[in-house]
Amino acid sequence: xxxxxxxxxxxxxxxxxxxxxxxxxxxxxxxxxxxxxxxxxxxxxxxxxxxxxxxxxxxxxxxxxxxxxxxxxxxxxxxxxxxxxxxxxxxxxxxxxxxxxxxxxxxxxxxx
Amino acid sequence: xxxxxxxxxxxxxxxxxxxxxxxxxxxxxxxxxxxxxxxxxxxxxxxxxxxxxxxxxxxxxxxxxxxxxxxxxxxxxxxxxxxxxxxxxxxxxxxxxxxxxxxxxxxxxxxxxxxxx
Numbered sequence: 001x002x003x004x005x006x007x008x009x010x011x012x013x014x015x016x017x018x019x020x021x022x023x024x025x026x027x028x029x030x031x032x033x034x035x036x037x038x039x040x041x042x043x044x045x046x047x048x049x050x051x052x053x054x055x056x057x058x059x060x061x062x063x064x065x066x067x068x069x070x071x072x073x074x075x076x077x078x079x080x081x082x083x084x085x086x087x088x089x090x091x092x093x094x095x096x097x098x099x100x101x102x103x104x105x106x107x108x109x110x111x112x
Numbered sequence: 113x114x115x116x117x118x119x120x121x122x123x124x125x126x127x128x129x130x131x132x133x134x135x136x137x138x139x140x141x142x143x144x145x146x147x148x149x150x151x152x153x154x155x156x157x158x159x160x161x162x163x164x165x166x167x168x169x170x171x172x173x174x175x176x177x178x179x180x181x182x183x184x185x186x187x188x189x190x191x192x193x194x195x196x197x198x199x200x201x202x203x204x205x206x207x208x209x210x211x212x213x214x215x216x217x218x219x220x221x222x223x224x225x226x227x228x229x
Contacts, residue, residue: 036218043116044202044220089155097160098143098206098218099168104154 002027006090006103013080013110021075021106023064023090031094033057033066033073036102038087047075047088080110114138116221118203124227130191133224137184137205143167144186145218146178149200158201161186190226198228 007022025031035047035057048057053068062077073090090103117136125131137144145168146158157170161180178188184205190197204218 043222044204044218046217049217091155097162097168098145098204099157099160099170100145100147100155100218101157102147102155 002031002092002094002101004090004092004101004103006088007106008104010107010109013108015082015110015112016079017110019075019077019080019084019108021088021090021108023073023075023103025071025073025090025092025101027071027092027094027101029094031092033064034091034093034100035062035064035073035075036089036091038089038105040086044089080108082110082112084108085110116203116205116219118201118221118224120224121222122225122227124229125193126229127193127195129193130189131193131226132187132189133201133203133226135186135188135203135205135221137186137203138207138219141205141207141219142184143206143208144180144184145204145206146186146188147202147204148172149202149223150198155202158188193228195228198226200225 003026032051034049036044037047038044048059050057050066056065064075087105089105091100093100119134143162145160147155160168164180175191180186200223202223204220
């Protein structure tokens with residue numbers, strides 16, 4: 001079945017460090033891929049998405065490229081800020097409805 | 113625009129009881145999905161409703177059920193509660209479109225935290 005595997009945390013980085021959170025997927029068909037973020041005290045919200053192979057999603061300085069050959073959708077940011085501290089979830093959806101498969105989440109803490 | 117509203121926010125039940133959770137989607141959203149979030153399993157899809165019809169269903173036992181009303185509000189019910197049902201239950205709505213490939217965005221509520229004793 002469809003599934004997402006993402007890097008386990010927690011991850012602690014200093015401000016301005018480079019961030020990579022790995023995400024790989026297994027899916028039948030041609031899924032769309034997403035990163036959702038949950039800031040402290042807030043609900044889950046969409047960070048970025050890519051709907052086909054080689055697409056790059058980007059938002060708030062974060063980027064992720066849909067790599068079909070490696071079934072990956074790694075999240076990257078060149079210079080993290082304290083305000084990026086949150087839990088990040090990789091997700092996929094492979095059907096025409098809104099059935100999403102989420103990874104277990106990676107907690108990121110950025111220290112000044 | 114009001115967000116996704118879930119009630120109650122917190123509740124405590126004992127084994128064997130049943131519980132009903134409510135979700136009011138964002139105005140104009142017709143798709144409502146439910147997820148169970150636990151520390152061990154993460155977010156797991158329960159079911160999705162669209163225009164009062166169940167469109168997708170996850171791998172949960174029949175004790176978990178849901179429905180959607182004509183105003184798009186949704187309820188989920190868990191009968192014969194077990195300790196393992198303790199979790200945060202999240203509701204998400206999605207704007208109209210041809211499906212996830214067009215909108216790709218779920219708008220989540222803050223969840224209903226269920227504790228089963």
